[in-house]
Amino acid sequence: MDLFARSWTALRAVVANLADEDFTQPSGCAGWLVRDLVCHLIIDAQDVLITLVTPAEGPPTRNAVTYWEVAATPPTRDDPLDALTVRLAAAYQEPRLLTFHLDDVGSAAGRAAELADPRQRVGTRGQVLTAGDYLDAYVLEWTLHHLDLIAHLPAAAPPHPESLAWSRAMLEQIAGTAFPASLSDKDTLLIGTGRRAPTAAENAELGKLAAVVPLVLG
Incomplete structure (x- = not known):
């Protein structure tokens, strides 16, 4: 759970230091600009908040590794949620509004993670996980999106080495x-x-x- 906080803090710090023109650069997510990815991170932060306050009954059905499902094909961005993300990102108009919203919701998600009992069972996507496993799974999410964010921004800070090593180990599993x-x-x-x-x-x-590669995670 410490690594969740470290990876999430590092990712948000990169966003906070972006120049306005950086938001119109392509990201490492095919079809998305940096602004679209930042909007996606806001939605991710909301998902973390929702999941951590959604207690679940029964034994866990997934762990940090099996939380991830491997799709047969890469996303086409035709998915309604992906299309909504792009429209939402454009609606912010000014990059500072995106940055403010991510800082606001992202800080709350970080605090919720710090307060969570790692043994608590939570529900998401129709599955049951411990809060600890759920947050561990998100280290991979944050690390991959950190790489996506800086894909065309060579001056931006990279992910923490521990986050990269953890995510590699998870991908290998x-x-x-x-x-x-x-x-x-x-x-x-x-x-x-x-x-x-x-x-x-x-x-x-x-x-x-x-x-076997690429492994398209969802």
Whole structure:
């Protein structure tokens, strides 16, 4: 849960330091500008708040790893929620309004995470998890979106090394096998989730994994 706070704080700090012109740059999420991704983070923060105050009965049905489902194809952005995100982002008009809203809701989500009992069972997406597992799953979410946010902003701060290492370990559990040690944590996450294509040399090192990636997480 400490890593949740660290990864979320680092991601929000990058957004807080964006220049107005950065919001119109492409992000690492195909079809989304940086402003669209920031709007998505606001929705994510709302989801965290909602989930942490939604107690659930019965034993957990998912954990931090099985929370993630692997889709057969990458998102096309035709999904109604994706389309709504783009429209909402444009409606803010001024980047400072997006930044303010993320800081407001994001700070609340961070405080809720700090106050949560990690053993408490919560419900989300029709599943039951402990709050600790739910927040651990979100370390991967924050880390991937941190990489998405800075994909075309070379001066922006990268994710914390611990967040990258944790997320790599989680992705390897989802894949059911380790990625080559020659790949950095960042490259493992980018290649493993389809955010960039492997080079010929990387593809050779992936071996059988080359037929498995990308893992489209949802």
